[in-house]
Amino acid sequence: MLLIMTGCNDDKKLDTGNAAPPAGNTPAAPVATEPEPIDPPAVDPPQFIAPLTGLPQDHEAARRPIAVMVNNFSAARPQSGLPNADMVWEVLAEGGITRLVAVFQSTESTSPIGPIRSNRPYLIRIGEAYHAVLAHAGASTDAYDLLQHHNKDYLDEISNAGAYFYRESFRKPPHNLYSNLEKLRAGAEKKKYAETVDIPTYPWSEAGATSGGKDATQVELHFLLKDYAVSYTYDSATKLYNRFINGKPHTDLESKAQLTATNLVVLGAKHKTYDDYGRLEVDLESGGPAILIELGKAVDCEWVRSSDGVIRLMKDGQELPFVPGRTFYHIVPLSQTFESHVKLGAPAQQ
Numbered sequence: 001m002l003l004i005m006t007g008c009n010d011d012k013k014l015d016t017g018n019a020a021p022p023a024g025n026t027p028a029a030p031v032a033t034e035p036e037p038i039d040p041p042a043v044d045p046p047q048f049i050a051p052l053t054g055l056p057q058d059h060e061a062a063r064r065p066i067a068v069m070v071n072n073f074s075a076a077r078p079q080s081g082l083p084n085a086d087m088v089w090e091v092l093a094e095g096g097i098t099r100l101v102a103v104f105q106s107t108e109s110t111s112p113i114g115p116i117r118s119n120r121p122y123l124i125r126i127g128e129a130y131h132a133v134l135a136h137a138g139a140s141t142d143a144y145d146l147l148q149h150h151n152k153d154y155l156d157e158i159s160n161a162g163a164y165f166y167r168e169s170f171r172k173p174p175h176n177l178y179s180n181l182e183k184l185r186a187g188a189e190k191k192k193y194a195e196t197v198d199i200p201t202y203p204w205s206e207a208g209a210t211s212g213g214k215d216a217t218q219v220e221l222h223f224l225l226k227d228y229a230v231s232y233t234y235d236s237a238t239k240l241y242n243r244f245i246n247g248k249p250h251t252d253l254e255s256k257a258q259l260t261a262t263n264l265v266v267l268g269a270k271h272k273t274y275d276d277y278g279r280l281e282v283d284l285e286s287g288g289p290a291i292l293i294e295l296g297k298a299v300d301c302e303w304v305r306s307s308d309g310v311i312r313l314m315k316d317g318q319e320l321p322f323v324p325g326r327t328f329y330h331i332v333p334l335s336q337t338f339e340s341h342v343k344l345g346a347p348a349q350q
Contacts, residue, residue: 054324067127081113262325
């Protein structure tokens with residue numbers, strides 16, 4: 001009996017190898033998993049450089065500039081749209097008043113621009129250097145001759161494009177004519193003017209070209225009349241020049257913001273009165289003395305009309321770069337002396 005029981009026990013030991021594992025301990029079958037998707041590396045959108053400001057923008061810089069003749073008579077201030085201009089040129093008109101040529105290229109703004117006034121041959125010369133469509137209301141006889149008989153692209157409220165301008169009631173004529181870039185581009189399209197052109201470019205440098213120059217945190221400019229005393233104060237925090245006229249901030253009508261510029265340029269040119277109305281000839285071809293003002297400093301240089309038609313600033317045979325940003329140009333007479341129209345300095349010590 002002992003032998004039989006021992007044999008049975010041995011059989012039980014042998015069977016344990018085939019027994020099922022205890023409940024709850026069954027190994028799980030492996031589950032197939034998909035790999036985590038890998039996002040492609042982020043690609044920065046292409047950046048284009050606006051040709052007239054040197055600032056980055058998200059669209060190709062081929063859109064044709066629009067050059068608008070803006071009224072600067074006291075009854076027309078504050079004007080509209082000047083903060084959106086890539087460049088603003090200030091130049092004398094009849095009787096010692098000044099007129100502004102605002103060149104728009106990089107902006108998408110549809111804000112009002114104006115008040116808009118008449119054209120002159122030397123204002124045409126400023127605008128056409130950028131291959132711009134010219135926008136104005138009327139013109140001198142000589143200017144009309146250039147516009148109508150020399151294949152200029154222009155939008156004149158009086159003679160060929162009145163539908164693309166409008167008048168406001170809050171000002172009296174002739175200081176109440178306005179337009180905007182949407183209307184002006186529509187007018188240019190209607191006339192089948194080229195939509196894109198080769199736009200001149202400038203050298204740009206964050207460091208500028210005035211290091212070691214004269215102090216120019218305060219700038220005063222004199223044209224002819226006391227009512228057109230222009231001045232600027234440099235703000236080192238923003239690296240911008242704040243514009244004043246007759247000692248008061250020169251502001252934008254819509255935003256109420258003071259006009260500012262990154263670069264200031266003063267050009268000396270020959271001025272000549274040629275009729276009883278006091279109309280001027282301004283020599284923008286022969287070159288002359290100039291001052292470049294940026295980053296609180298100023299450097300003497302000379303201006304030349306380059307082969308591409310653009311006025312460029314030269315020193316020791318090299319073109320001076322601008323700091324990226326908006327530029328205000330000022331053309332003053334050479335009468336008395338060029339230097340007599342410009343005063344530079346630093347703030348008075350308290």
